[in-house]
Amino acid sequence: MGTNVETRLLGRDVSFTVAEPWLAYWLVILRVTVGWWMLHAGLDKFLAWPFDASWFVGGAAAGTTLGPVVTLFSEGAALSFVNIMVPLGQTLIGLGLVLGALTRLASFFGAMLMTFFYFINGETGGWAHGLVTGELLGLLLFAMFATLGAGRVLGVDAYLAEMDLFKDNARLQWLIG
Incomplete structure (x- = not known):
């Protein structure tokens, strides 16, 4: 079972078939893995409480592109x-x-965090590890989850989408994936 995708990309007609079951499984695996990555990062900070971000928002951010915002x-x-x-x-x-x-x-807030981490860590480290880093890959994954509606595949969003509150409100529909 597959879906034929036909679109125009960079001025060329493109068509391909997506195997729906594999795409669904892959979305769930990626979503849960990236979710665990973020959940683990947050819980680690709580377990090592008190967390202090002053080294990042004060020292590391100074002189970077996002420094004027972050140092506030x-x-x-x-x-x-x-x-x-x-x-x-x-x-x-x-x-x-x-x-x-x-x-x-x-995913929106994950992408926002990854944007700050990507530019501040990259610029302060002189892009020592290159332009493609874990932060950039995280940013791209968050963008993919938001775009593909990954929460509707074996997620709570599938149930929320059926609720009248979400069906009747286009703004609330944006929140669910």
């Missing part, structure tokens, strides 16, 4: 906010992906 969070209440939100965000993103719940929302 390097002191006081803003730093306390980041110290709570990074582990909490990673934990919630991970749970969202593992459960397939609010997958697009989780």
